[in-house]
Amino acid sequence: MSEISRNGVAGGGQAGRIGIGLELDETHMKILEVLRENGRISVAALAERVGISRANAYTRFEALRADGAIKRFTAEIDHVRAGLGITALIFVTVRQQMWKQFRAELARMPEVEYCAITTGQHDAMIQVRVSDVAAVHTMVTDRLANIPAVKATETVFILDEVLRRPYVLPSDRAQARGQAAARAASGPQPGAQPGAPGGAQAARPQRRPEAQGGDVPLGKMRFVGAAEGRAALRKDG
Amino acid sequence: MSEISRNGVAGGGQAGRIGIGLELDETHMKILEVLRENGRISVAALAERVGISRANAYTRFEALRADGAIKRFTAEIDHVRAGLGITALIFVTVRQQMWKQFRAELARMPEVEYCAITTGQHDAMIQVRVSDVAAVHTMVTDRLANIPAVKATETVFILDEVLRRPYVLPSDRAQARGQAAARAASGPQPGAQPGAPGGAQAARPQRRPEAQGGDVPLGKMRFVGAAEGRAALRKDG
């Protein structure tokens, strides 16, 4: 189990939760959508936007929080303004049976913002934010190199973060499918507004765009599977 | 300019902001730290935790928001509970001079949660969240393959998200450095609390841990530079 799944809520008290919890209906999803785009909205305003009563909104809000469907509320910071203008991805190959140590060491590195275990050539990807490129070098050669669990690393720099979206819920999907189908009929629309949330009340046809013939030869697409024994390694972390 | 830097605040009105904006002092940083771990805290409680008056907290809070240092407030959702249990990373090689189109198409794919332009073998990394593995396949072969800008892709699956931290501010760094130095003197402390925010008032010695002899041969560490002409390509997106 990951740290994320173990302690979903920072500072919250509902640790060790197991089981499916509550079933999320469409109203729950609407609440999550609103909360993702504006985490500081008042419950009263939330109720109005979702179209339910205030009391109901309070009940569902608390349920989502307690259930863990909402893990936490956070402010997205402009890292450049905060003095951490350099972002890098470090792909790490981890020595077998040493995941636990790797994770423990990760927890001690505050410059690590995100870490995921992946299939493919490497075992994990970590994202770090630091003040300058020298700090990346220090991070990799001094900090990561001192972890016995780390077998090898590969570092790339992030030049630009094009997109970071909070609109990732199944309901968006249906909407996009409809838009895509419409586009397929009417041609491209370059001026589309990517992040505009206004479509919450819009109709969401469920048509799916059919395959239209690719520009990329399928041979150039690689799906990279897990390295040997990766699945087993997940358990001991 | 990326979408992120162009429209920092979702739904906000302060678009098109240029320039350095306000200088962030230590109090601003404290505010950001608190807000990252609890985006729904009241300004009154925030003032108390930071150790300033309410009026001051309101002023600074608004300044940070208007300046764009706080881009938005959002709720972190448990994607598994929300029905999007599969996360994948797709590394994309983009055809030169077609970044603009690539970005426009990305904006139409709601399953894309994050996209960054990187140095290294590929040009961009996108993170997608979908309901099942088949959807990843569909996404890559049907959606991405139809974008002329996409030359090639490589897909890996995320097996587990070990860490997602909101505690990424320069002030954390000094604290961690002090901890690291202390550890170097007193031995490892496996039971350390990674995400515990309580250390806000703690002393932050600025000592840096010196290099202690690596376990990883330096030859196994790769820093991957930008592909040819990448810097130029950034401008036209």
Add this chain to the structure above:
DNA sequence: GTTGAAATTAGTACGAA
């Protein structure tokens, strides 16, 4: 930049549909 008081709003508890 701080404190204190007024106005507004948020959160809670209840009965009714």
Add this chain to the structure above:
DNA sequence: TTCGTACTAATTTCAAC
């Protein structure tokens, strides 16, 4: 379950210091 209302507590705003 959900809604509507009334009640209590808290927050935000605005003033003077």
